[in-house]
Amino acid sequence: MSQLFPRTANLLARLSVYGIFIVAALGMVALLIYSRSPYPAFAQKSPTQPVPFSHALHVSLKIDCQYCHADARRSTFAGVPSVKRCMGCHQIVASKDAELQKEVEKLRTFAKESRPVERVRLHKLAGFVYFPHKRHVQTGLACQQCHGEVQTMTEVAQVAPLTMGWCVSCHAERKGPLECVVCHH
Numbered sequence: 001m002s003q004l005f006p007r008t009a010n011l012l013a014r015l016s017v018y019g020i021f022i023v024a025a026l027g028m029v030a031l032l033i034y035s036r037s038p039y040p041a042f043a044q045k046s047p048t049q050p051v052p053f054s055h056a057l058h059v060s061l062k063i064d065c066q067y068c069h070a071d072a073r074r075s076t077f078a079g080v081p082s083v084k085r086c087m088g089c090h091q092i093v094a095s096k097d098a099e100l101q102k103e104v105e106k107l108r109t110f111a112k113e114s115r116p117v118e119r120v121r122l123h124k125l126a127g128f129v130y131f132p133h134k135r136h137v138q139t140g141l142a143c144q145q146c147h148g149e150v151q152t153m154t155e156v157a158q159v160a161p162l163t164m165g166w167c168v169s170c171h172a173e174r175k176g177p178l179e180c181v182v183c184h185h
Helices: 007-036 055-060 083-090 098-112 133-138 164-173
Strands: none
Touching: 083 098
């Protein structure tokens, strides 16, 4: 019986199978590189918040970061200020700008209804990472080291990748602890 396909067809079939495996392997390597890069951390732009908040405006009024984020110096989480804390000023402070005043009124509505402002979290670490703000604040690390020039932001954006490599390089630079159990539990 004569051969149906030429002998080169066997070679092409083998090369096709090898090619599929090579492309799959390269795809896996690319996915691994992408997942370890800082790009996924930056993929999310600043989310729309229920009540917009301008750090630039509040800093221009000489309000210290730790007035609103009081838990940063004594807790794991810096925390988002409660409506009650915001109303400490906004029950008497209004804005001359009509658009800003609408936002202050939204805040006052939340306060009257005793509801928290459900802010969209922006800076988030993996669940297996332990990051105490307290320890970093107490060693004198400025908020800007991780959060960028927040004092100039009208909308907060994540500016640092917050990846393990980024944190380790910061610890090495500042002679901080490098043991795995410091951050991983």
